[in-house]
Amino acid sequence: MSGDLFLYGVLHLPWWGDVAAAFALTHVTIVAVTLFLHRCQAHRALELHPAASHFFRLWLWLTTGMKTREWVAVHRKHHARVETAEDPHSPQVVGIHRVLWGGVFLYRREAARAETLARYGEGTPDDWLERHVYSRFFYLGLVLMGLADLVLSDMAANTTGHRKTDQLRIVGLVEIAAAFAAEVLKPGGAFLSKVFQSGADAELLAQLKRDFAVVKHVKPAASRQDSAERYVLATGFRGAAKDGL
Ligand SMILES: [Zn+2]
Numbered sequence: 001m002s003g004d005l006f007l008y009g010v011l012h013l014p015w016w017g018d019v020a021a022a023f024a025l026t027h028v029t030i031v032a033v034t035l036f037l038h039r040c041q042a043h044r045a046l047e048l049h050p051a052a053s054h055f056f057r058l059w060l061w062l063t064t065g066m067k068t069r070e071w072v073a074v075h076r077k078h079h080a081r082v083e084t085a086e087d088p089h090s091p092q093v094v095g096i097h098r099v100l101w102g103g104v105f106l107y108r109r110e111a112a113r114a115e116t117l118a119r120y121g122e123g124t125p126d127d128w129l130e131r132h133v134y135s136r137f138f139y140l141g142l143v144l145m146g147l148a149d150l151v152l153s154d155m156a157a158n159t160t161g162h163r164k165t166d167q168l169r170i171v172g173l174v175e176i177a178a179a180f181a182a183e184v185l186k187p188g189g190a191f192l193s194k195v196f197q198s199g200a201d202a203e204l205l206a207q208l209k210r211d212f213a214v215v216k217h218v219k220p221a222a223s224r225q226d227s228a229e230r231y232v233l234a235t236g237f238r239g240a241a242k243d244g245l
Helices: 015-042 050-063 068-080 096-111 114-120 128-134 140-145 163-184 202-211
Strands: 005-008 150-153 190-194 212-218 231-237
Touching: 015 050, 015 068, 050 128, 050 140, 068 096, 068 114, 068 128, 096 114, 163 190, 163 202, 163 231, 202 212, 202 231
Parallel strands: 150 190
Antiparallel strands: 005 150, 190 231, 212 231
């Protein structure tokens, strides 16, 4: 699975402003993961200025709630044990579907193992802020950031080339993202998700129309005209949808 699921508290912007802000913020998160978590922290292939390091750490806390030590330990173990039974997320061992669809659960399970963190997590930040704020209240950044005005999903399943299968997979991901949005959005919030060419399916659209005032398909200017990328944008979250069930 590529991409991620994020939530943001953004300014009150017109829909295209939300989309532009979402893309900009997502991009910073992607840079934080590749440069800071992956190259700098996990592989020590890159030295970052302490201020830059700290900015990325703060940013990841605010936008993802990920703990540096956990991400680094799971990733290093993946390299050390690649494609064996001990690889935390090996498509060879647990099957491509579990890695694609259950990647988050495989990650959580591995990150919960103290021995993995002890063995593969060394050298990661362990200062006061890490112990007392970032790791201890790892969800608080999301809460601060996310008096959630917008949930953005850029999750994409790897395509098989079989149209029907690909479409089902995409719809499955959008449904997960939409359910997440319904949990965390505040009333009036927006949801944006990648859906590709065929758009969201009828059942999903009906669900979104129950939860949101306006639902439409959009293709941002940043997306190549010839690509199959399309987004479903739902604005005006009605809130408290859960109570209606
Ligand atoms: Zn790596």
